[in-house]
């Protein structure tokens with residue numbers, strides 16, 4: 585059960601203390617307080633864990649400072665919707681708002697190779713009005729002999745260049761909790777020219793100790809990718825690990841499933857699950873068309889498969905697109921065969937805008953139909 589308190593409830597105030605004293609006396613119930621500091625207001629939610637079936641929603645609702653009570657119906661206590669459409673999905677990070685209604689494109693390098701390519705990429709993004717990117721410094725590779733990423737050595741120039749080109753958020757995969765400290769140190773050393781969204785890759789979706797460590801920090805949001813060989817429910821529970829440790833600025837990423845059913849694509853595209861994740865949870869949903877498709881193949885209609893599946897995700901309501909670009913894909917150290925060229929960025933963004941527009945029209949149409957049915 586979740587008690588949602590009135591906005592800006594003072595934790596030193598009399599009413600709040602009265603509430604906490606009351607909750608402390610409930611038998612077999614533990615409380616966990618979560619505070620979300622937004623730009624406009626501070627929100628407090630109290631999670632009641634234990635024998636909550638014995639509690640009545642009406643009684644809880646009448647307690648001091650309690651605005652609303654939500655009975656938890658599913659596993660995902662914090663991130664779940666619990667059939668409550670009114671709880672917000674938005675969070676803000678470094679001036680960018682993420683929610684189930686927004687859409688942001690994170691085009692960039694799968695792996696950072698050198699400062700020249702980083703700068704060319706970022707310049708292209710700025711020229712196209714983009715404020716987010718992806719940059720891989722720590723690369724989990726199938727072979728131990730493959731390039732593992734430049735790691736912390738490339739962070740200072742990546743962050744400085746990001747700042748120079750007006751990038752607000754860099755999505756960056758980490759594979760070990762030490763990487764969080766390295767990123768934080770590099771941001772400090774360079775004077776915080778940009779922000780970082782920590783990415784947990786598909787190979788680490790169920791690395792619970794990593795999830796707990798990343799969940800304990802609340803300064804950076806997290807993009808958690810779905811595990812490529814586990815159920816959706818298992819991956820959503822992995823996201824809940826982050827939230828249960830305190831970080832709810834979580835975006836859920838679909839990137840295709842490992843199954844030869846998807847051949848000749850690298851993975852079986854699972855973007856039909858965009859609306860499913862939005863129904864089950866309050867997380868904004870990201871799609872990664874590059875790691876799903878894995879090639880630059882195109883259909884007879886001249887549209888690249890990467891762009892086809894991007895449009896499929898966006899028309900289904902995706903909120904973020906993580907996509908590989910490279911100034912010279914043939915020279916890329918990782919995943920060159922799936923990278924789009926900088927000359928294709930404007931086209932890609934135009935194609936995304938068409939799909940987004942279609943999604944917005946579909947949503948308006950559905951709303952209209954529902955209102956007619958109800959009247």
Ligand code: PEP
Pocket residue numbers: 694720724757784785786787809839872875
């Ligand atoms: C990536 O985004 O660079 C990556 C390795 O993705 P995934 O974890 O989905 O394979």
Ligand code: MN
Pocket residue numbers: 694875918919
């Ligand atoms: Mn990659």
